Amino acid sequence: MKLNKKHTLLELSIFFYFQIKIVYKKVENLSSIQQSIKTEFEQAGFFPKVSIIIPVYNGSNYLKDAIDSALGQTYDNIEIIVINDGSTDEGKTENIALSYGNRIQYFKKSNGGVATALNFGIEKMQGEYFSWLSHDDVYEPQKIEEEVRALLPLKDRTTIIAEGCQIIDASGKKMYTFNLHKIYPEEQLQNSMFIVMRGGANGCALLIHKTHFERVGKFNPQLPTTQDYDLWFRMFRNQKVLFLDSSNVLSRSHEEQGSKVFLEDHINECNRLWIRMMDSLTPEEKIDMSGSEYIYYQELYYFLKSSSNYQEAINHARKRMLSTAAIEYEKTSKHECIEAIGNYCGVDPEFAEKKLLPLRNSKENRPRVVFYVEHQISEDHINHNVIKSANMLTAVYDVILYIFTHRSVDENQIPSIIKKLVIYHSDGLTEKHANILSILKVDLLVYSYCCCEDTLLLLKQANCLGIKTVAWSQEDFFFPYYMDNLQKRLSSQNKYLPMADVVVWPNPDSQALYGLHYANSICIPDLYEIEQNNDQNLIKYWNHLFQILLSHDEKKLHEYFSSKQISFTKNMAVKTLDILAQLIIDIDEKRKTAMEEALNCRMETSRWMECYTNVIESRSWRFTESIRCLANKLKKILHYIKA
Numbered sequence: 001m002k003l004n005k006k007h008t009l010l011e012l013s014i015f016f017y018f019q020i021k022i023v024y025k026k027v028e029n030l031s032s033i034q035q036s037i038k039t040e041f042e043q044a045g046f047f048p049k050v051s052i053i054i055p056v057y058n059g060s061n062y063l064k065d066a067i068d069s070a071l072g073q074t075y076d077n078i079e080i081i082v083i084n085d086g087s088t089d090e091g092k093t094e095n096i097a098l099s100y101g102n103r104i105q106y107f108k109k110s111n112g113g114v115a116t117a118l119n120f121g122i123e124k125m126q127g128e129y130f131s132w133l134s135h136d137d138v139y140e141p142q143k144i145e146e147e148v149r150a151l152l153p154l155k156d157r158t159t160i161i162a163e164g165c166q167i168i169d170a171s172g173k174k175m176y177t178f179n180l181h182k183i184y185p186e187e188q189l190q191n192s193m194f195i196v197m198r199g200g201a202n203g204c205a206l207l208i209h210k211t212h213f214e215r216v217g218k219f220n221p222q223l224p225t226t227q228d229y230d231l232w233f234r235m236f237r238n239q240k241v242l243f244l245d246s247s248n249v250l251s252r253s254h255e256e257q258g259s260k261v262f263l264e265d266h267i268n269e270c271n272r273l274w275i276r277m278m279d280s281l282t283p284e285e286k287i288d289m290s291g292s293e294y295i296y297y298q299e300l301y302y303f304l305k306s307s308s309n310y311q312e313a314i315n316h317a318r319k320r321m322l323s324t325a326a327i328e329y330e331k332t333s334k335h336e337c338i339e340a341i342g343n344y345c346g347v348d349p350e351f352a353e354k355k356l357l358p359l360r361n362s363k364e365n366r367p368r369v370v371f372y373v374e375h376q377i378s379e380d381h382i383n384h385n386v387i388k389s390a391n392m393l394t395a396v397y398d399v400i401l402y403i404f405t406h407r408s409v410d411e412n413q414i415p416s417i418i419k420k421l422v423i424y425h426s427d428g429l430t431e432k433h434a435n436i437l438s439i440l441k442v443d444l445l446v447y448s449y450c451c452c453e454d455t456l457l458l459l460k461q462a463n464c465l466g467i468k469t470v471a472w473s474q475e476d477f478f479f480p481y482y483m484d485n486l487q488k489r490l491s492s493q494n495k496y497l498p499m500a501d502v503v504v505w506p507n508p509d510s511q512a513l514y515g516l517h518y519a520n521s522i523c524i525p526d527l528y529e530i531e532q533n534n535d536q537n538l539i540k541y542w543n544h545l546f547q548i549l550l551s552h553d554e555k556k557l558h559e560y561f562s563s564k565q566i567s568f569t570k571n572m573a574v575k576t577l578d579i580l581a582q583l584i585i586d587i588d589e590k591r592k593t594a595m596e597e598a599l600n601c602r603m604e605t606s607r608w609m610e611c612y613t614n615v616i617e618s619r620s621w622r623f624t625e626s627i628r629c630l631a632n633k634l635k636k637i638l639h640y641i642k643a
Helices: 009-043 063-071 092-098 114-124 143-151 192-197 211-216 227-236 263-280 283-290 293-307 311-332 335-345 349-361 381-393 430-439 458-464 490-499 508-514 532-550 554-564 570-587 589-600 605-616 624-642
Strands: 050-056 078-085 105-109 129-132 160-162 165-168 174-178 206-209 241-243 249-252 368-374 398-405 419-424 444-447 468-472 502-505 521-523
Touching: 050 063, 050 114, 050 143, 063 078, 063 092, 078 092, 078 114, 092 105, 105 114, 114 227, 129 143, 143 160, 143 206, 192 227, 192 241, 192 263, 192 283, 206 211, 211 227, 227 263, 263 293, 263 311, 283 293, 293 311, 293 335, 311 335, 311 349, 311 430, 311 458, 335 349, 335 430, 349 419, 349 430, 368 381, 381 398, 381 532, 398 430, 419 430, 430 458, 444 458, 444 532, 458 468, 458 490, 468 490, 468 532, 502 508, 502 532, 508 521, 508 570, 521 554, 532 554
Parallel strands: 050 078, 050 129, 078 105, 160 241, 165 249, 368 398, 368 444, 398 419, 444 468, 468 502, 502 521
Antiparallel strands: 129 206, 160 206, 165 174
16 A cells, blocks of 8 residues: 555554554564574473674664664574764664663763774673674574574584675665585585685674674774674684584675775775784694695685785785796695796696796895896897896896897807796797796896887786886897887887886986886996996895885885986987987877977977977877877876976
């Protein structure tokens, strides 16, 4: 029956009579069920009180649903404790809680975060067992009953009970069910840490005996969004956990959740948590969970990669997976380990066994530095400088020359004192290159092909695995702009060079121009410009830079950049604009007249800027990516000159 203004008073009275009758019937049915269950548990000699704790902050939108679901439990030996964590919604949350009278216990405290509210509730609880209910979640009526029932046959009734959950949207519509029983076999779920390390411990789907808080402590208020998993990790360790094949919690996913409102902070916190958790377990615990340490990290890597965006934790698991595969192979000679290493590194197992692992084990008691070289070793400008620098630095560092090529290499051209690794690939495969560097226990990578689109990503991939990176640009800043085949790669260069720890330029002008946009550059003169008797000065350049990078001291690195900063002078600006103008003329003849006019009147700043602006705003050029980069540089320089 749909109510409207045309209904008579009698019709309205009849409608409300039947509505009230339905409610009373539901209450009678619930009371009957509760009494039956109470009798059953009392006869079994086990009818413990359960404390349902509901922390809430500005939760008027969902709080009523949560409290109603707690009051509607078929197991009625419960207490419901609502903690208002300093809500600021003009009393809306408080009014909802107070409307339940003495059916719940209500407390109000100053805002301190969900961990402090939960800890407050734990201190107030009189029950033997703790059950958390988020203000935006809902319990199915049988939630507490089924969890307590699961304890009945157990000798140890401090066993932690866990189950799955149903994910609902903001309106309460069910989206999907998450329960580890649907994914993993029963024997794996008998390992308490496996449940935690597969993300299966939903805080509201647990029943926890109060003694566990006495044993490991409560929630950590310093962890705003991961206080739950931090506690489950401490609590589940070496404890009995029974995971039920049920999902009696409706867990709401909505945009107001703290983990979504403060997404960046949440991800950073999760990265730290997962790295700490995965490394805190003993080797015995890892083996007990997965059969070997290598498999433990491999499973974690794939789990995190497929189910999270915690990139730091994913990369940490990847690095540990690679190192434990190598260590395990050396100890056991398991073929699966060397096969895995070959697969991750893009080489066959025999190469991994005969080349990679011996080179890994030859690491000396000093930092290992890899100089990356592409294509055939020859007397070209870049390779000459790389080989010469690598040769000089062998006195200070454990140096490897990493040669990536499609062609055969005459290793006689390389000084015998330098360790070398030749990798043949048909494409860049930068992740596999980074995996090789990790297997080799590399501390620092010097990358010299800053215009090579295929492998520039290696700077990011190496950094992801904790390897310090130096992008050594041996060509002038404008070099890519002169070459038609390199202009299309400028977007990759502009994207990945800032990801390097340091970018090294061969001349002050290049450093100053790059420095208009980024602060991670220095200038080390081109080797061709240094006289033979000044080689020691070059070693000092590199050594000073390497020592700062390998100290992992960000403050010291920032101070180093500040001390090496080169001011962009007006003379540099005029010179740069001349180069840019000529480049634009070369790229597009249509703009030739406009650019020549700009060049001719460059000493009249306002007119000069007007001419350049007219050219920049044109959208009809070829090589649009190149022009876009040039236009951005022009705007920055013109702004500088005007100032």
